[in-house]
Structure formats: C-alpha cells, structure tokens
Amino acid sequence: MICEAIDVVTTDVCKFKFWEAFSTEIPRKEKGTFQRDKTPFITFVLGGPGSGKGTQCMKIVENFGFTHLSAGDILRREIASNSADGTMILDTIKEGKIVPSELTVKLIQKEMESSDNYKFLIDGFPRSEDNRIAFEQIIGAEPDIVLFFDCPEDEMMKRVLNRNQGRVDDNIDTIKKRLKVFSALNLPVVKYYLERGKLYKINAVGTVDEIYKQVYPLFAQFNFEQQV
Ligand code: UP5
Ligand code: MG
Numbered sequence: 001m002i003c004e005a006i007d008v009v010t011t012d013v014c015k016f017k018f019w020e021a022f023s024t025e026i027p028r029k030e031k032g033t034f035q036r037d038k039t040p041f042i043t044f045v046l047g048g049p050g051s052g053k054g055t056q057c058m059k060i061v062e063n064f065g066f067t068h069l070s071a072g073d074i075l076r077r078e079i080a081s082n083s084a085d086g087t088m089i090l091d092t093i094k095e096g097k098i099v100p101s102e103l104t105v106k107l108i109q110k111e112m113e114s115s116d117n118y119k120f121l122i123d124g125f126p127r128s129e130d131n132r133i134a135f136e137q138i139i140g141a142e143p144d145i146v147l148f149f150d151c152p153e154d155e156m157m158k159r160v161l162n163r164n165q166g167r168v169d170d171n172i173d174t175i176k177k178r179l180k181v182f183s184a185l186n187l188p189v190v191k192y193y194l195e196r197g198k199l200y201k202i203n204a205v206g207t208v209d210e211i212y213k214q215v216y217p218l219f220a221q222f223n224f225e226q227q228v
Helices: 020-025 053-064 071-080 086-094 101-113 129-139 153-161 172-195 208-220
Strands: 041-047 067-070 119-123 145-150 199-203
Touching: 041 053, 041 172, 053 067, 053 119, 053 145, 053 208, 067 071, 067 101, 071 086, 071 101, 071 119, 101 129, 129 172, 145 172, 145 208, 153 172, 172 199, 199 208
Parallel strands: 041 119, 041 145, 067 119, 145 199
Antiparallel strands: none
16 A cells, blocks of 8 residues: 555544635625535545545445535646646646646636536645645635545556546656655645544545445445435
C-alpha cells in the first residue's frame, strides 16, 4: 500500500458544525445556491493518480444523489474554455504540479454555489496543505468525511497508462511526476484528516465492484435517501 502508516478510521458520526459560514455570509438566492433547509454534506475524495476516485464517485452519485465535482475535470474545462488562466493550468497539469490554490477553490466554489444539491463529492482535492487551508478560508467549511483510495503505485501507473482518453498527463514521464507530488503533498493532507477522525481508508485494489462494497456502507449509514 502507498501509505502503511495511515490506518482505517471508523468514525460513526459525521459532524455538521462547519457550515455556519454559508448560512450567514452568503446571501440567499431563489435558485442556484445551496439548499439552506438542508445541511450541506461535503466529502473529499483523495487518492493517487488512477486510484479510482472518479470511477467510484460515479457509483456514489448513482446510489446517493451526490453532485460530483472533480477538481481535475473543472480545471480541464477551464483550459477548454480558453479562459485567461487556461495556458497556465495546462502547463501545470503537463508537469504534474498543482494549480494555485485560490484559483482552484474559486472554481469549486462557483460550481457549489450554482448547484441546487447539498451533497458534494469533491474529487482530487485538496492535493496539498495549501489547498486544504485555502478551501477552509474561502469556502468557510470543512469536509464531513474524507475518502482515501489506497492503491500501490504500480497498479495506479498501469491503470492510467491503459486509460486511453487522450489526457495530456497520461504519459509515463508525467505520471512519475504526479506520483511524486501525490506522495510529497497529498499524503500530509490524508494524515491531517486521519488525525481528526474523518478519514475512511479504502483498499483500492480489486474490481470496481469489490472496491465499491467498502464505499457503499460509509454513505448508507447517513440515510441520505430520507433527507431528499
Ligand atoms: N479503473 C478504475 N478503477 C479500476 C479498478 N478497480 N480496476 C481496474 N481499473 C480501474 O480510474 C483510472 C483508470 O483506471 C480508468 O481507466 C478506470 O476505468 C480504471 P479513475 O477512476 O479515472 O481514477 P482517478 O483516481 O480519478 O484518476 P485520475 O487520473 O483522474 O487522478 P488524478 O488525481 O491524477 O487526476 P485529476 O484529474 O484529479 O488531476 C489531474 C491534474 O490536475 C493533477 O495532476 C494536477 O496537475 C491538476 N490538479 C490541480 O492542480 N489541482 C486540483 O485540485 C486538481 C487537479
Ligand atoms: Mg479522476
């Protein structure tokens, strides 16, 4: 496993104490903002490149009605839209480095504010302590739970190289850089949430369904269906 030191945490209760900032600081809009009558529920989905974050998020969306915000997809859309930051984002992704935190957080914030949902999967973010702190400061919230897909490097490398979706960072040189950045900058974030009792470590080796068998009960315990 990528990080032997990180053990499973089985917190049984999520804490809904982080969202006061949203209910007080952001003006209520009729549509396209958080549903204030429901407490927003934020899940950070972490794991190395190719650990299966996006694949598992799609299944969580199907079963539990979350809105899936992949930070990588949001940044790729920014490149495709020829925005002012597009070239810088593209160069950063090609190098496997991390886009400046404030930019990513503001893009995530825009997506959250324009959603009518209150359940969010934030996939591939935060990738560093700087990312994490920027989210807390700009959004004014912390995640309710954090999933960590733990996968050996050789398996992640194999999956990414087999993906064939034309991503500019799915080549051997960039993958090596992504793995290094993940290990140096993302694992401290994983450790941070472990210490706060919010981390659920998932063994990300096996078939998609085998892995989802570990994920499903984590969400089932919250009875989301009854909240809709
Ligand atoms: N696959 C999935 N599960 C499988 C299984 N159990 N068995 C066999 N195959 C499996 O899966 C990857 C591939 O494996 C797919 O082909 C899938 O079918 C197969 P996927 O679910 O896509 O894995 P995921 O973890 O989502 O991999 P991804 O490559 O998307 O992860 P990254 O975190 O590297 O990529 P992301 O898109 O999040 O970020 C890309 C870059 O954007 C970063 O490197 C960085 O430069 C930049 N970025 C930032 O700067 N800031 C951010 O906040 C986010 C991104
Ligand atoms: Mg992904």
